[in-house]
Amino acid sequence: MAMALRNAFYAQSGGVTAVINASACGVIQTARQHGDRIGKVFAGRNGILGALTEDLIDTSAESDEAIAALRYTPAGAFGSCRYKLKGLEESRAQYERLIEVFKAHDIGYFFYNGGGDSADTCLKVSQLSERMGYPLAAIHVPKTVDNDLPITDCCPGFGSVAKYIAISTREASFDVASMAATSTKVFILEVMGRHAGWIAAAGGLAADEQHDLPLVILFPEIVFDPDKFLARVDAQVKRYGYCSVVVSEGVKGADGRFLADAGAKDAFGHTQLGGAAPVIAGLVKNALGYKYHWAVADYLQRAARHIASRTDVEQAYALGKAAVEAALAGQHAVMPTIVRTSDSPYRWTIGQANLSEVANVERKMPREFISEDGFGITAACRAYLQPLIEGEDYPPYKNGLPDYVVLKNVPVAKKLAGSFVV
Amino acid sequence: MAMALRNAFYAQSGGVTAVINASACGVIQTARQHGDRIGKVFAGRNGILGALTEDLIDTSAESDEAIAALRYTPAGAFGSCRYKLKGLEESRAQYERLIEVFKAHDIGYFFYNGGGDSADTCLKVSQLSERMGYPLAAIHVPKTVDNDLPITDCCPGFGSVAKYIAISTREASFDVASMAATSTKVFILEVMGRHAGWIAAAGGLAADEQHDLPLVILFPEIVFDPDKFLARVDAQVKRYGYCSVVVSEGVKGADGRFLADAGAKDAFGHTQLGGAAPVIAGLVKNALGYKYHWAVADYLQRAARHIASRTDVEQAYALGKAAVEAALAGQHAVMPTIVRTSDSPYRWTIGQANLSEVANVERKMPREFISEDGFGITAACRAYLQPLIEGEDYPPYKNGLPDYVVLKNVPVAKKLAGSFVV
Numbered sequence: 001m002a003m004a005l006r007n008a009f010y011a012q013s014g015g016v017t018a019v020i021n022a023s024a025c026g027v028i029q030t031a032r033q034h035g036d037r038i039g040k041v042f043a044g045r046n047g048i049l050g051a052l053t054e055d056l057i058d059t060s061a062e063s064d065e066a067i068a069a070l071r072y073t074p075a076g077a078f079g080s081c082r083y084k085l086k087g088l089e090e091s092r093a094q095y096e097r098l099i100e101v102f103k104a105h106d107i108g109y110f111f112y113n114g115g116g117d118s119a120d121t122c123l124k125v126s127q128l129s130e131r132m133g134y135p136l137a138a139i140h141v142p143k144t145v146d147n148d149l150p151i152t153d154c155c156p157g158f159g160s161v162a163k164y165i166a167i168s169t170r171e172a173s174f175d176v177a178s179m180a181a182t183s184t185k186v187f188i189l190e191v192m193g194r195h196a197g198w199i200a201a202a203g204g205l206a207a208d209e210q211h212d213l214p215l216v217i218l219f220p221e222i223v224f225d226p227d228k229f230l231a232r233v234d235a236q237v238k239r240y241g242y243c244s245v246v247v248s249e250g251v252k253g254a255d256g257r258f259l260a261d262a263g264a265k266d267a268f269g270h271t272q273l274g275g276a277a278p279v280i281a282g283l284v285k286n287a288l289g290y291k292y293h294w295a296v297a298d299y300l301q302r303a304a305r306h307i308a309s310r311t312d313v314e315q316a317y318a319l320g321k322a323a324v325e326a327a328l329a330g331q332h333a334v335m336p337t338i339v340r341t342s343d344s345p346y347r348w349t350i351g352q353a354n355l356s357e358v359a360n361v362e363r364k365m366p367r368e369f370i371s372e373d374g375f376g377i378t379a380a381c382r383a384y385l386q387p388l389i390e391g392e393d394y395p396p397y398k399n400g401l402p403d404y405v406v407l408k409n410v411p412v413a414k415k416l417a418g419s420f421v422v
Numbered sequence: 423m424a425m426a427l428r429n430a431f432y433a434q435s436g437g438v439t440a441v442i443n444a445s446a447c448g449v450i451q452t453a454r455q456h457g458d459r460i461g462k463v464f465a466g467r468n469g470i471l472g473a474l475t476e477d478l479i480d481t482s483a484e485s486d487e488a489i490a491a492l493r494y495t496p497a498g499a500f501g502s503c504r505y506k507l508k509g510l511e512e513s514r515a516q517y518e519r520l521i522e523v524f525k526a527h528d529i530g531y532f533f534y535n536g537g538g539d540s541a542d543t544c545l546k547v548s549q550l551s552e553r554m555g556y557p558l559a560a561i562h563v564p565k566t567v568d569n570d571l572p573i574t575d576c577c578p579g580f581g582s583v584a585k586y587i588a589i590s591t592r593e594a595s596f597d598v599a600s601m602a603a604t605s606t607k608v609f610i611l612e613v614m615g616r617h618a619g620w621i622a623a624a625g626g627l628a629a630d631e632q633h634d635l636p637l638v639i640l641f642p643e644i645v646f647d648p649d650k651f652l653a654r655v656d657a658q659v660k661r662y663g664y665c666s667v668v669v670s671e672g673v674k675g676a677d678g679r680f681l682a683d684a685g686a687k688d689a690f691g692h693t694q695l696g697g698a699a700p701v702i703a704g705l706v707k708n709a710l711g712y713k714y715h716w717a718v719a720d721y722l723q724r725a726a727r728h729i730a731s732r733t734d735v736e737q738a739y740a741l742g743k744a745a746v747e748a749a750l751a752g753q754h755a756v757m758p759t760i761v762r763t764s765d766s767p768y769r770w771t772i773g774q775a776n777l778s779e780v781a782n783v784e785r786k787m788p789r790e791f792i793s794e795d796g797f798g799i800t801a802a803c804r805a806y807l808q809p810l811i812e813g814e815d816y817p818p819y820k821n822g823l824p825d826y827v828v829l830k831n832v833p834v835a836k837k838l839a840g841s842f843v844v
Binding site for chain 2: 206
């Protein structure tokens with residue numbers, strides 16, 4: 001008996017990255033190569049919300065060129081969302097609605113591209129489909145700049161942020177070094193990472209044997225000690241003439257509060273909005289009197305496809321491809337992973353994890369990746385991080401700007417009568 | 423009679439850029455090609471301070487490879503400074519000291535690489551040397567991300583910042599567009615430009631015929647009107663689902679004060695340090711209730727050699743080269759300039775300005791470059807800006823990072839007995 005031709009559903013979840021569309025590219029191109037098994041690939045407009053509201057995008061309306069361009073286009077081409085489904089009982093209506101929409105559009109493959117929460121959702125959808133006797137290959141495609149998924153050696157999206165932060169830290173340090181004699185002596189760069197210091201750690205790569213830069217890194221894993229920090233900065237300025245500080249947005253003081261929530265108020269009495277960097281700058285200014293500058297990279301860091309890591313792009317694509325291949329091999333409730341087989345030369349291959357082992361497990365940065373004094377990275381951390389930023393993968397340019405693709409995102413005609421309020 | 427072999431002095435002045443070292447490369451390589459006329463090129467350690475304190479760097483100790491690497495290395499390889507010499511009478515001791523140091527090291531060529539202030543200094547040094555009967559070819563090499571020098575069509579350093587800001591605005595806008603259904607709706611990017619909106623204007627290039635992005639630009643040339651601004655942002659969010667704001671650090675309110683100095687105080691009562699972006703974010707949050715994110719590019723923008731404009735790099739190099747050629751042709755008190763001969767296709771050549779016409783003249787952005795409503799750029803502005811960000815000029819990479827050069831910066835033995843206190 002010939003296998004039935006069934007459609008696929010792909011959705012992007014949570015914060016987007018420079019390479020999540022490379023995974024989408026891997027999924028769609030691989031599905032197109034298996035037209036005997038996979039019919040159309042539908043995408044959720046704004047992620048899983050698109051499935052709940054039956055707002056599907058027909059990716060078959062996009063040319064091969066447009067799909068190929070996803071490989072070098074940052075952010076989420078179909079829209080993503082922050083919408084967390086809870087337990088099967090609590091969110092039963094949502095899960096049943098998903099299956100109802102999948103049935104209506106003859107969807108036999110579900111590719112969910114996200115972090116820990118979406119791995120959990122993907123697992124529950126798989127379990128419910130089984131319970132309901134609806135055949136569905138639910139596969140999770142990992143993605144998160146936070147690099148906090150278990151089992152996989154790293155997460156697509158992280159390597160490119162790491163590269164951006166390492167380069168920016170090096171470039172800004174060169175700038176400050178040139179000016180320090182008469183101007184700025186302390187430069188502070190705020191980076192993402194509310195729960196883990198992976199991104200902050202990447203700032204440490206800016207310095208190496210050829211580039212002796214005075215860096216102080218503030219990790220969310222280390223309770224902020226203002227006196228120790230100021231003493232370190234002062235020592236670096238006295239030795240090098242300047243100092244660069246990389247501060248994670250997730251750094252907390254001894255009182256357990258984020259530095260960024262230090263409670264500054266504007267002239268109207270409104271609470272000032274975020275920013276660990278200006279808080280650190282204030283400390284430096286008031287305690288040491290040095291001229292400072294600060295930057296907050298925010299979305300620039302995770303959208304910076306112009307300087308994406310080639311390793312990261314290749315892995316993002318390979319994981320999308322592997323997800324489709326796993327589904328075609330009859331697997332479900334799994335996530336393809338990156339397996340590191342060698343540090344130097346760096347070698348990796350694709351592995352697989354059961355979603356039951358992925359969902360709700362957060363990988364922390366090992367303490368042995370942070371130097372004993374808490375302000376830097378260790379050799380082990382460098383050996384882990386360095387390959388992930390390796391290689392460049394420049395997008396094509398037009399008129400001096402990256403020529404990123406904007407898809408048509410043609411809607412699929414609705415088949416269900418009722419609407420669903422999310 | 424054979425021309426005497428005399429040494430050259432090169433110094434970097436003011437805020438550094440992604441391409442000021444490309445000008446240094448142009449100066450030093452061209453001088454090396456004229457070894458029959460120019461002896462050694464000395465550089466000032468930390469700019470003109472190095473001349474005043476007789477702290478000269480011997481660039482002849484650097485290999486041809488190291489000098490070639492300056493072309494792709496950001497910031498100031500010899501150090502720069504913010505040190506303004508005043509009028510010839512007020513700062514007579516400084517000017518005379520410069521001539522004394524030049525004499526001691528047989529310096530017959532003075533190449534000063536900077537903005538408006540250094541053009542003025544260069545002119546005065548030239549005048550004084552003439553008055554003192556000391557033969558000196560003083561040539562100014564233009565440099566400033568502020569793009570505010572007169573006569574020259576543009577200033578080296580600006581094109582690369584413009585490219586960085588245009589790309590970052592496009593990338594972050596793609597990010598926000600993907601997330602806006604459930605998350606951030608307004609993104610704010612703060613850019614440099616205390617007196618002129620050239621850099622903010624570059625954000626406008628992020629949108630074009632293929633990329634219809636909702637941008638609102640806040641220029642220092644336009645008095646900030648909170649109500650009008652909020653109405654515009656709200657309209658863009660209602661139409662596109664999101665809005666990106668590019669705000670110049672130099673934006674002022676009706677009271678003439680910088681937005682960045684809105685007077686926020688931290689929990690300890692200290693004045694919060696700078697940042698127009700968080701002030702704008704606060705306004706959006708309080709008046710419209712939209713979820714926001716903000717970034718402050720700060721030094722990242724002017725140090726971003728990894729994504730420098732090829733046009734900018736070529737012009738920076740060509741101006742350094744032209745400065746040496748002008749000196750060899752017997753000229754002094756001049757500045758080589760960029761002359762635009764065609765917008766499309768873009769063509770430029772090297773011209774020349776007398777320093778007396780450059781010093782103390784600041785070029786403002788024409789009002790007709792800003793759209794009537796004050797929130798965008800006009801077609802004329804686009805035609806001016808677009809060629810300046812054209813082309814990429816990637817540095818070489820090692821271990822995933824740009825392999826920027828760090829020079830040896832060997833000091834020249836002092837010849838003068840006394841020290842000079844600056």
